[in-house]
Amino acid sequence: xxxxxxxxxxxxxxxxxxxxxxWTARGTLQLSLMDAGLDASTVTAAQLxxxxxxxxxxxxxxxxxxxxDALCLRLRDTLASLPEAAGDExxxxxxxxxxx
Amino acid sequence: xxxxxxxxxxxxxxxxxxxxxxxxxxxxxxxGMPELLMGFAYLAAPGLGYPLAVxxxxxxxxxIGLAMFVAGQTLIVLGxxxxxxxxxxxxxxxxxxxxxxxxxxxxxxxxxxxxxARGHIALGADALGLASVRAASVTMxxxxxxxxxxxxxxxxxxxxxxxxxxxxxxxDPVVANRFLLWAVAGSLQVVADAVSAYSLHSGxxxxxxxxxxxxxxxxGIVNSGxxxxxxxxxxxxxxxxxxDRPGALAAV
Numbered sequence: 001x002x003x004x005x006x007x008x009x010x011x012x013x014x015x016x017x018x019x020x021x022x023w024t025a026r027g028t029l030q031l032s033l034m035d036a037g038l039d040a041s042t043v044t045a046a047q048l049x050x051x052x053x054x055x056x057x058x059x060x061x062x063x064x065x066x067x068x069d070a071l072c073l074r075l076r077d078t079l080a081s082l083p084e085a086a087g088d089e090x091x092x093x094x095x096x097x098x099x100x
Numbered sequence: 101x102x103x104x105x106x107x108x109x110x111x112x113x114x115x116x117x118x119x120x121x122x123x124x125x126x127x128x129x130x131x132g133m134p135e136l137l138m139g140f141a142y143l144a145a146p147g148l149g150y151p152l153a154v155x156x157x158x159x160x161x162x163x164i165g166l167a168m169f170v171a172g173q174t175l176i177v178l179g180x181x182x183x184x185x186x187x188x189x190x191x192x193x194x195x196x197x198x199x200x201x202x203x204x205x206x207x208x209x210x211x212x213x214x215x216x217a218r219g220h221i222a223l224g225a226d227a228l229g230l231a232s233v234r235a236a237s238v239t240m241x242x243x244x245x246x247x248x249x250x251x252x253x254x255x256x257x258x259x260x261x262x263x264x265x266x267x268x269x270x271x272d273p274v275v276a277n278r279f280l281l282w283a284v285a286g287s288l289q290v291v292a293d294a295v296s297a298y299s300l301h302s303g304x305x306x307x308x309x310x311x312x313x314x315x316x317x318x319x320g321i322v323n324s325g326x327x328x329x330x331x332x333x334x335x336x337x338x339x340x341x342x343x344d345r346p347g348a349l350a351a352v
Contacts, residue, residue, distance in 0.1 A: 036264060036270070037262060037264025037271070038261070038270075041193065042193075050268055051268075089190075091190050091258055091279075094190050095258075098135060098138065098278075098330070098331060099278065099333055
């Protein structure tokens with residue numbers, strides 16, 4: 001299943017890192033998202049920034065030859081450069097507004 | 101027993117109509133498709149469809165009664181279909197399988213609703229004596245049970261995910277609780293539908309079978325309360341949910 005724009009952007013940046021390929025990057029990020037209770041198809045850049053800061057470094061430790069700090073800094077820069085996604089239609093967003 | 105059942109189902113009908121109309125009214129100017137689907141589902145099926153179909157048997161004029169029944173049945177089919185499409189749109193927006201399942205559910209509702217209406221046109225209130233109408237009613241209840249089971253599954257899944265997000269400072273406890281209540285309401289509806297479907301399948305009349313009437317009544321009154329907590333939660337309830345997380349609402 002396709003991920004959100006932010007997810008795909010981070011996957012691309014992660015896959016370009018040394019010792020990573022597309023599938024490893026995707027799997028690593030998916031594991032971090034599962035730990036965070038987030039869904040790849042709807043995750044936003046703001047949510048991914050927290051995942052990159054708090055959870056991804058732990059996942060990346062197991063990949064030898066990866067400079068975790070430098071890579072996470074680059075990923076955060078990538079996220080910061082993303083344009084704001086239009087209209088959040090995630091289940092969380094819908095359930096957040098149905099009672100307003 | 102009859103008065104108790106009528107009161108419970110009546111309260112659920114009123115609550116559904118109120119919540120549904122409120123969601124539709126707010127969805128139209130904002131073009132919010134999820135709210136429109138959910139609002140129309142509550143307004144059309146439990147809010148208008150069931151009262152019209154049930155009330156049609158009490159009307160003296162057979163033509164008006166028949167028109168009420170067919171209108172009620174149509175609203176039930178459309179409203180229940182919206183539950184499926186809401187699930188697919190909100191919980192699985194990129195899944196072709198989910199969109200297909202919603203479409204299949206809607207077709208099954210339409211086919212069974214058509215058979216029920218056809219039997220009613222031919223035999224009136226005695227239509228349940230026809231095997232085809234009984235089978236169609238069981239099918240409709242079973243498919244509706246599946247729609248609510250899907251609702252419950254997604255509600256519990258998202259509640260679990262929201263609890264994990266809370267550990268990172270993401271996620272709102274009020275929204276997490278809303279998923280839980282939504283899942284509980286769906287689960288209870290599955291039980292009520294299963295009891296009614298079993299009653300019909302065993303040759304009984306679900307409007308007279310005590311087990312079916314009791315299940316429908318109790319679920320109706322409990323789900324009325326859940327509708328309040330989900331869609332129009334009192335401020336005190338939201339504050340209670342937020343008691344350990346001041347400021348969490350602004351986290352996402």
